[in-house]
Amino acid sequence: MTLSVTNTLTGEREPFEPQDPDSVLLYYCGLTVSDFAHLGHARGWVHVDVMHRWLEHLGYDVHHVENFTDVNEKITARVGEDDLGDSESEVARRFVGETIRDMRSLNLRRAEVYPRVSEHVPEIVDLVETLIEKGYAYEADGSVYFDVTTFDDYGKLSNQRVEEMEAQGADDERSEKRHPADFALWKADGVGEDAVEEHRDPDVEYAVDHPTGGTWDSPWGEGRPGWHIECSAMSMTHLDETIDVHVGGQDLVFPHHENEVAQSEAATGQQFARYWLHVRLLETEGEKMSSSLQNFFTVRDAVAELGTNVVRMFLLSTAYDSPQTYSDGTVSEAEDRWERLSGAYDRAVDALDSPDAGSKVADDDLRTAVDEVREAFPAAMNDNFNTRRALAALLDLVTAVNRHLDGGDPYDYVGLRRAVETFDEFGGDVLGFAFGGETGGDVRIAEDLVELVLDVREREREAGNYERADELRDELAAVGVEVQDTDDGPEFHLP
Numbered sequence: 001m002t003l004s005v006t007n008t009l010t011g012e013r014e015p016f017e018p019q020d021p022d023s024v025l026l027y028y029c030g031l032t033v034s035d036f037a038h039l040g041h042a043r044g045w046v047h048v049d050v051m052h053r054w055l056e057h058l059g060y061d062v063h064h065v066e067n068f069t070d071v072n073e074k075i076t077a078r079v080g081e082d083d084l085g086d087s088e089s090e091v092a093r094r095f096v097g098e099t100i101r102d103m104r105s106l107n108l109r110r111a112e113v114y115p116r117v118s119e120h121v122p123e124i125v126d127l128v129e130t131l132i133e134k135g136y137a138y139e140a141d142g143s144v145y146f147d148v149t150t151f152d153d154y155g156k157l158s159n160q161r162v163e164e165m166e167a168q169g170a171d172d173e174r175s176e177k178r179h180p181a182d183f184a185l186w187k188a189d190g191v192g193e194d195a196v197e198e199h200r201d202p203d204v205e206y207a208v209d210h211p212t213g214g215t216w217d218s219p220w221g222e223g224r225p226g227w228h229i230e231c232s233a234m235s236m237t238h239l240d241e242t243i244d245v246h247v248g249g250q251d252l253v254f255p256h257h258e259n260e261v262a263q264s265e266a267a268t269g270q271q272f273a274r275y276w277l278h279v280r281l282l283e284t285e286g287e288k289m290s291s292s293l294q295n296f297f298t299v300r301d302a303v304a305e306l307g308t309n310v311v312r313m314f315l316l317s318t319a320y321d322s323p324q325t326y327s328d329g330t331v332s333e334a335e336d337r338w339e340r341l342s343g344a345y346d347r348a349v350d351a352l353d354s355p356d357a358g359s360k361v362a363d364d365d366l367r368t369a370v371d372e373v374r375e376a377f378p379a380a381m382n383d384n385f386n387t388r389r390a391l392a393a394l395l396d397l398v399t400a401v402n403r404h405l406d407g408g409d410p411y412d413y414v415g416l417r418r419a420v421e422t423f424d425e426f427g428g429d430v431l432g433f434a435f436g437g438e439t440g441g442d443v444r445i446a447e448d449l450v451e452l453v454l455d456v457r458e459r460e461r462e463a464g465n466y467e468r469a470d471e472l473r474d475e476l477a478a479v480g481v482e483v484q485d486t487d488d489g490p491e492f493h494l495p
Contacts, residue, residue, distance in 0.1 A: 003058060003382045005245075006321060008253060008276040009157055013384065016275065018244040023061040025239040026052065027273070029231060029248035029256070030067040030114070033095035034074035034199075037102045037299045039315070039326060040282040046312055046432070047279055047320035047385070048247050049108045053430050054381050064111040065238045067231060068096050071117040071213065071224060073192055077199035080208025088213040089118065101447055102299040107308050107432050115234040117225060121216045123233040124225045127267055128185045128218075136266040140176035142188030142221040148181045151262045157276060158254035168255050183259050184226035189215050192224070228259035232272070236264070246273035250280050277320070284326045297326065306331065309433050313338045316387040316431060337395065338433075344398040345423050345435045347405050348416050356409035357416065363407075366415040369400030370422055377426045387431065394427055450481055454490050 003016040018024045028048045031041055048066075055062050070092035078084050078091050085091045096116070117124075128144050131137035136150045148154045148162055155161055165181040184191075196211060215222045235243055241264075248257060257276065264272035284297075302311050314334035318324040351357055373393045380389035401419050404412065427433045453472055460469040473483050476492070483492045 001379050001382045003054075004384060005275055005277060006384050008278050009273075011159070014275070018060070019242065019274070022059075023063060024055050024245060025243040026055070026062055026064045026245045026247070027231070027235045027239060027243050028064070028066040028111075029246075029252055030069065031099055032069040032072050032074055033092050033099055034072065034078060035095065037099050039297050039299065039302055039311070042102075042106060042299050042302070042311065043282045043315050043320075043324065044247070044249055044279045045103060045108055046106060046315045047387070049106075049432060050316065050387060050430065051245075051247070051277075051320075051385050052109050053432065054385060057381075057430055063239060064109070065113055065115065065235060066111040067234050068092075068099070068114055068116045069227070069230060070096060071230075072227065073195040073213070074199050076196045076211050076213040079211035080206040081201075081204055086208055088211070092116075092118070102303075104447065105299065105303045105308060106311065107434060109432075113238050115238055117230045117234075118214070120230070120233050120237060121225060123237050124229050125186075125216075125218050127229060127233050127236075127263070130267045131185065131263060134266065136263070137185055138178065139220050142223060143176060143184060143191055144186040144220055144226075145177055145182040146185055146259065146263055146266075147178055148183070148262065149179055151266050153265070154181075154262050155258065157258045157261050160254065160258075183228060183255060185229045185263065186218060186220060187224050187226060188220070189222040189224075228256055229263060231256075231260050232264040232267070236268075241268040241270045241272075243273050245275045245277060247277045247279065250278045253278060279320045280323045282324050282326055306335070309342065310335050310338050312432055313341075313391075316391060319384070319386045319388045321384065322388070337391070340398050341394060341423075341427065341433070342435060344401045345420065345427075348401050348420050348423075349436075351405055351409075351411045352413065352416050352420065354409075354411070356411050357413040358410040359413055361410045361412045363404050363412040363415050366400050366404045366412055366419065369397050370415065370418045373397045373422055373426070377422075377430075381430065390426070390431070394423070394431075397422060450476065450492055454483070454492065458490070 004013050005016050006012070007014050026048075028044070031037060048064075052062050052064050071088070075092050075095075076088045079088055080086060081091075084094055100114075128137065131146065132139070132144065137144050137146050148165075155165070162179075162181060168181055168183045193212075196213070200206070213224060215224055235246075246257070246260075261272050299311075306314075310331075311334075314331055315324075317330075317334055317337065324330075373396060376393035376396070377390050380386045380393060383389065397419060401416070404415065423435065428435055453476060457469045457472040460466075460472065476483055481492055483490055
C-alpha cells in the first residue's frame with residue numbers, strides 16, 4: 001500500500017507523489033514567538049515530526065523547513081514587559097530560545113533549517129517588487145497591497161469567492177485598499193500600531209510605554225513585512241518555487257495560506273504547494289487552546305508533569321486531521337496507554353535477556369500478532385498518517401506480548417525479539433517514543449546545565465578572567481558542545 005493524503009487544496013484523498021521520487025520538500029508554518037509554546041502548538045509539531053519520520057521510513061530524503069515569525073505586532077506588544085526585553089528583537093530572541101528548548105524536550109527531529117522573518121527581509125522585498133512589476137500588487141502611501149481581483153484562482157484553497165469575502169487587515173489599512181479583501185505585503189512605518197495596542201495587556205505595567213517594532217528600508221520607504229509574504233519568501237529561499245507538502249494549523253487556511261498561494265503563484269507562475277495538510281485544533285472546554293484565551297497548558301509544564309512519552313502519546317492518540325480535546329480524562333487515557341506500551345516492552349526485553357528464552361520455543365499466536373502489526377501499522381500510516389490506528393496496532397501487539405509472558409517460561413525468543421524490534425522500529429523510530437527512558441527530559445537537563453556553565457563563563461569574561469573563560473569553553477567542546485560567540489551572546493549546539 002502506498003501513502004495517500006487528504007489534500008486541503010482539492011478536498012480529496014490522493015496518492016502521494018512528490019516531484020522528485022527520492023526526496024520530499026516539506027514546509028511547516030511555525031510559531032509566532034510572542035509567548036511560551038503550549039500543547040496546541042505541540043500538536044502540530046509532533047504530528048509533523050511523525051510525518052517527517054514516516055516519509056524517511058518510506059525511503060525519502062526529507063528537506064524539512066519550519067519558520068519562526070519574529071516580526072509581528074503580538075511580539076511588539078510585549079516589549080518592556082517584565083524581563084522580556086526592550087525591543088522587538090530582544091523579545092523574539094528570548095522566545096525563539098524557549099521554543100527551541102521545548103521542541104527538544106518533545107524528542108522532535110530537527111528541521112533542516114529554522115528561518116526567521118528578520119533574516120529574510122531582502123528576499124521579501126524582492127518578492128514584493130516582482131508582484132508589483134507583474135501587476136498583482138500596488139503601492140498606497142508607503143504600503144504595498146496584493147490585489148486579489150487580479151489573481152483568478154483566489155479563494156481556491158479555502159473554497160471561497162472573492163465577492164463574498166470580508167475585509168482583511170487592521171482598520172488603519174482598509175482605507176488604502178482597492179478591494180476589502182486585498183492584503184498587505186509591506187506595511188509603511190506606523191501602519192499596524194493600533195494592533196500593537198490591542199495586544200497589550202491592560203493589567204500589566206510595561207517598562208516601555210510606546211513600543212515600536214523594527215523597520216527596514218524599501219523602495220516604498222521605511223516599513224515592515226506583511227504577515228503572509230514571509231512564508232512564501234522563506235519557503236522559496238530554502239526549498240523551491242514549488243514544494244511538495246505544506247503543513248499548518250487548520251485556523252491558517254484563510255487568510256494566511258490562501259494568501260500564500262495567491263502571492264507565490266502570481267510571482268512564479270508555478271504551483272506553490274502540491275499537497276496542503278492541515279492539523280485540526282486542540283480544544284479545551286469547547287474552545288481552541290490559545291495564548292490569547294489564556295486556556296493553555298505550556299509544553300514545559302506538560303513535559304515536567306507528564307513526561308515526553310505521555311505527551312507524545314496524548315497528541316498522537318488522535319489523527320492530525322481530527323479534532324482533539326484536552327482534559328483530565330484524555331490525558332489519563334494517554335498515561336494508561338503509555339504504561340501498557342512501555343510495560344510490555346520492558347517485560348519483553350527482560351524475558352529476552354533471561355535464561356528462560358528458548359530457541360526451540362514457538363508461540364504461533366505471538367508470531368502471528370507480530371506479522372499482523374507489521375501489516376496494520378504501515379497501512380495506518382499510509383492512510384493519511386493515521387496515528388490513532390497505528391497506535392491501536394501497537395497496543396494489539398502489547399496484548400499478545402503480555403499474554404505470552406503471562407503463560408510462564410520457557411519464552412519464545414524469536415517471537416519476543418521480533419516483537420521488541422517492531423516496538424523499536426514503529427514505536428521508537430516512527431512515533432518517537434523513548435523506550436527505557438525520557439530522552440526529551442534528558443535534553444532539557446543538558447541544555448540547562450550548559451546554560452549554567454555559559455553564565456559562569458560570561459561572568460568570568462566580565463571580570464577579565466579570559467583564560468578561565470576559554471577553559472570553560474574548551475571543557476564544553478571536549479564533551480561535544482559547540483559554542484559560538486555572537487553579537488547577541490553565546491549560542492551552543494548539543495552533540
